[in-house]
Amino acid sequence: MAPTKPLLLDGSTGEGGGQLVRLAVALSAVTGQPIRIVNIRANRTRSRPVGKRGSVHVTGGGLKNQHVAAIKCLADATRAETTGLSAGSATLTFTPTLPPSRLPRRPLKIVPESDASSAMLIFQAVLPFLLFADVEEGQGVEVEIHGGTNTSWSLNYEYMDLVLLPTLEARFGVRVERELRRRGWSQGPAASGCVWVKVYPVRKGESITPLQLPIPLGKERDTRGPRDHFEVESVDVALVVPLRLLEPLQTALARDIAGVFPSAPEIDFRVVEDSGHQARIYVLLVAKSPTGLRWGRDVLHSPPKGSSANPTSMADALSRLAVKQLVEEVDSRGAVDVYLQDQLVCFQALAAGRSSFARHGDGRGGGVDVDGVAGAPGPTPDIEGDGLRREKTHEPFGHGSMHTKTARWVAAQLLPGVQFFNKGDVVEGAGIRFA
Template sequence: MDKSDKKKLVTLDGRTGEGGGQVVRVAVALAALTGTPLRIDNVRGNREGPRGGGLKAQHVSCIKTLADATDAEVTGCSVGSKSFQFRAKLSPTEIVNRNIKVRADSAASVLLVFQATLPFLLFAGDESGSPISLTIQGGTNVSFSLSFEYLDQVLLPSLERFGIKVERKLEYRGWSHGTREIGSIKFKVTPLGPGQTLKAPAWPTEPGNVTKIDISLVVPRDVQAALKKSLLFELDLVFPGVEIDFIVIDDSRHKSRLYTLLVAHTTPGLRFGRDWLYDKKTKDKSPDQLSTEISQKVVDDLDVEIRKGGLVDEHLQDQLIVFQALAEGMSNIAGSAEALASDRDRVDRTDMPFGDGSLHTTTARWVVSQLLPHVKWVDGGRLCEGAGWKTIDADVESTAEGVQSLSINASTA
């Protein structure tokens, strides 16, 4: 049954600096889930240079995948488009295809498509508890996006604290560096049962001490030995006595493909990840030179992340915003010691990006607030009182009542 006509159109301005793509991903995910008609103008409007302006291939894949699942009316969905509209007709519980395949014709990020579709699929449960299979082709290791390794080792284990279950398998890698290749990841999502909600996680209240660091290397074979040696040296300087484990060592099969991920495990079970898909010229650089440069950067980045004293790393924090907002109950997932130590009880204004964290994090909070207006954020986003979302008609209509016609300029982000 099409209920979208009962809801007012939400209009967002996509001029959000580095958060431009974030607006598209988060807004379309929630528009599909809630059935809220959506329009985004000035898509990635503050971008300049080769990364500038309009929808990218991965954004188009996100929109089309959710449009197919919801039988949505869509206009302006093409690469380079500066404005588009999305109006879902079907709710998650009305999904027909439980074996979804997304085929990209470029190395567009698989993980961005997955991030956009997961909130919708989580609420597509049926009475028999059938899982949903999702296979996405595209880039698994691409610039300005999560890698499969980060998703597998940091994001999905963290989402398990919300009760989210996703099986994943890397079938083959896809790269934006070197000769472009299309990869594939297969997911099996276990949706919530009809009428069920996500629960706010019992997140640790202190970051704890680093007990172990896992390392993933996807680099040319002739760089592996030098990089392993350099990483061990740098880590011993910064994290002396901490257990080190190389859990992934793969041949990237191209001199321009150098990917490294460090994941620190702490005493209360938190994970902090920092990675680098090398984005500089490799010509005339020896394996030793490349290894020193890479190891110094990723180790220093991890050290900075740990020293912030928060409960989540910078990249994970913005990924959790949607799930905090959808969950039932209060969550506190502070990104820094300052935010963690604060105790103010002031409700946040949500008419622009706000709160603790990176620009992607503050933008995600703002977008979520426009599509889930009953969510309450307190003390710069330190606390989130979630909506307790359930995909049933009463909740859809109740939530929609709080949505007003909006035209918001986020260019100040």
């Protein structure tokens, strides 16, 4: 990689948190574009000890241990020159010198200094780079990541397993084997988890490619007529809760899910597991349509110490909360849920071709006319770009959450070839590939 001037990014832009840092370093490692990030996580707060027992919240979190662990992995793989790579640092320079195709063919192991670091967010940061590794056809890159698997303010393992990775495989052909070897929680006693993944890179000389939504088998013979893209055909459930809640929560969820969806969806309890501690409660619901759309909403909860709520009443409350959030997500009529949308921007930007995962923050859902674009809801006739309006990318923009808007901005800075249209609802990827 020929050295170029570092691209300056203000870490306080948009959502101003760790997502900006992870995505910027991931794309820097893929493209070889050096970056310098200032004001890292400037929009976040952190606690600073005062005296023996007190603490105060101060603005500007700097790098966390999970960021440092992921960046060190990418720095080692690309032989990058770095400055500011330490926990708490507000400035980072990352200058890669080797492309993904030079990644050594050996298993990787990532162990952050803090058990509280999210293993899932570390995985997010390294996945784009691993997709372009040069391995023998049919072989994958194995990575063992330590840290939290069920943590606050983070992607959780079950969401990755049942929402993110199935969507990446269905819409981009990205294949990742995964195994949860040990759970790590941010609730209850400190516990570090471990996740194993095997990432299958794209073929040498090829790009990630957006795929059209599949037409469900039997649709032509369905006597009910064309099926609604937003009909809920089934709901997957993951429960990792104290043993006393397992049975009442399954009962409550089965009742509440059946009560809110007129389509009477099939309910599949994919994970039913004792969390091993009263403070550890995790519930994930994933609604799936007959045309391949899926929406996930999860609840990570820790009851107050000394809580005397009986299992039935607690299960009822948790079920109502989780189902209410899922219904709101489905009713928004977006192509993906609000948390998945920003996680897909990176892959849309790297891919060769158009893709769309439209949803609107005002509750109108994916109503933009993007027929013919891979991933878009509705029929998929071919289009040639009629009615598309290209967006300016000098600041976070478009529909969706601030995380999504910021992800688009970062991608546009690191990938000049990417184009965004119609408030970011349609993306023409840069078509990154390595010979």
